[in-house]
Amino acid sequence: MGAVNTFRLLMQARRNQWLKPSELEELQAKRLRAMIKHAYDNTEFYRRKFKDAGIRPEDIRTVDDLKKVPYTTKNELRKNSTGSMIAKGLDLKKCLVTETSGSTGIPTKIVYDPSANDFSKAINLRSYIENGLTLTSKWAIFGDPRHFQKPKWFQKFGIFSPQWISAFDPIEKQLEFFQEFKPDILGGYTSSTLMLAQAIKERGITDITPKAVIGTSELLDPCTREYIDSVFNVRMIDHFGCVELNRTAWECSEHAGYHIDVDAIVMEFISDGEAAAPDERGEIVYTGLYNYAMPLIRYKIEDVGIPSDDVCPCKRGLPLMKLIEGRSDSFMQAPDGRIFSPIIWTLVMRQIPGVGQFKAIQERKDLIRILVVRDQAFTEATAGQIVHDVQEVMGKEMRVDVELVEEIPKDKSGKVRCAVSKVAILQ
Ligand SMILES: [Zn+2]
Structure with missing residues (x-):
């Protein structure tokens, strides 16, 4: 356990990245079968989920079979993270417990046992060392x-x-x-x-x-x-x-996309209930392959990604995904149904003189609040221009309230995000 174990796992992880894609698929499927069996045998939550769906662990042999398993939602995790999702016989005192700061303000606990923690560190170190x-x-x-x-x-x-x-x-x-x-x-x-x-x-x-x-x-x-x-x-x-699954994908120095840590997780991309085609946007669904303390199977992270079948010039076998868009709660939808990625905020707001920092918050389908920290170029006309420019992009139906603030509040985890929507658009 501990450091020796992390080093051993790190060496293994560094070798894995150069395996052929077919070898990595095999390794991933093997780890998946072991995790499915474990989750069924040792957690009330997944035993019930499998039974309700009429499936047995033997039905899941490959990543492709995973589609038979119903999703696990954030709400389910929140309700069961200290109860039925924890594996039987676990000594919580020996575990690392992290809390996620959900947008609802109700924290969810994520539990890692010592070996899962070693494994996660090794996976995390891999990309740092490669870079x-x-x-x-x-x-x-x-x-x-x-x-x-x-x-x-x-x-x-x-x-x-x-x-x-x-x-x-x-x-x-x-x-x-x-x-x-x-x-x-x-x-x-x-x-x-x-x-x-x-x-x-x-x-x-x-x-x-x-x-x-x-x-x-x-x-x-x-x-x-x-x-x-x-x-x-x-x-x-x-x-x-x-936070739930730690690092899951990373760039190498070729910047050809993000290499997915397929020896640690399964990352599915779902569009209209089906696997998204390469280069098509999909909702990310994760299955963790190493945290036996608290299995997560087909967990909907409420984030968006794009699967890719490109081969990276680095020749690593770890497949690529792309990320041109932000988290789904950074997307905003105008009253006329158009969806905007968070990049529009940078594009619109950076053009307006007088805007130092800013944060756009969609409160309702037809209301966006924009917090603005002034810079030296700020004048009485600035707020009016913000309203005008945003409405030009999102439509006159959108009410835009500008609020001047001394600083942009950080969210609960200390991050500053320029766009947050309280209106769900990806359901
Ligand atoms: Zn690469």
Whole structure:
């Protein structure tokens, strides 16, 4: 257990990435069968779900068979995360318990047993190492202090040991830390990295020069990516994942898409109840392959992705997915039915002089609130122009309320998101 186990799993994971796609499919199906059997035998929740659907574990042999299993929703997870979804006989005291901050404000607990935690670390380290992390790199990660993990013994000696920075810390404190620490690898929330980049550029700071910048947990729109790349003089690497299943896909240095960690999870893309075709957008449905403490089978994460059958020039066997759009709760729908991806906010708002930071919140189908932090170019006409420009894109039916604020509030996990909708559009 622990460090030795993580290293062994890391070596295995690094070998896996070069397997042929057919070999990876076989490995994935084998892990899937074991997980399905375990979930059926050891959790009340999945035993009931399987029985209600009239299926037995033997019916699920391959990823393709998974479609027979009904989805697990976020609501089901919320209701059962400390009860019927936990495997029998688990010693919760030995487990790592993380809480997700749902948009409803009701936290959901995610439980990892020690071996699942080792496995997840190994999978996570794989992409960092492939993108430049070495045994002695100075590695800093922006995150939510409530999720910071206690260092393991080997990390106390500076091996694969990230220095966590709270996304909630004021920028002055962050700058002071980075100028002292001088990270080689900078990771974590993209919105925090963006704000750091802005501060570095504004102040003409020259001594924070990471060799690699690895973003995670948030949509990386092309404007943000370009900005961060230009300030740090790197090509930023993006990671994709969620609190429930940790990192699930990542970019290699070819930037041809995101390699899916198929030895750790099954990622399905569903469009109108069917598997989405390559290059077609689909809702992401996950099955975890290693967390035996709390199995998640066909879990609807309420996020969107695009499966791809492209082969990456790096020749890794891990398949690719694409991510041109944000989380489904960043999408907004106009009263006339048109759906807008979050990129429109960057496009519309960046054109308007006087807008520093902003956040658009769709409260109702016909009401968007826009929080705006003024910059020097702000005039009395700015608010009017915002309303005008947004209505030009989304239609006059959309009421647009502009509210001036001193700063954009971070969400519960410390991230700053420029677009959030409280209106579900992907049902
Ligand atoms: Zn690649």
